[in-house]
Amino acid sequence: MAGSWEENALSRAEALIYTSQIEQGLQIVDQVRTAQGAALPAVAGTGLTQPQAIAELRRERRVA
DSSP states (O other), X not given: OOOOHHHHHHHHHHHHHHTTOHXXXXXXXXXXXXXXXXXXXXXXXXXXXXXXXXXXXXXXXXXX
């Protein structure tokens, strides 16, 4: 059983965020939001800390 594109992308984002590549992980979160037509503000480039980025990722996972 395979996961959805969104879940796979969010897993990549999570790995990047947890390995201190926060900006790259947040860019993937933005890509998922764009693909879903979420019309949410971008999180990449906002200077989020790792805990803040993890919180954003968890919120996105609940939606996806």
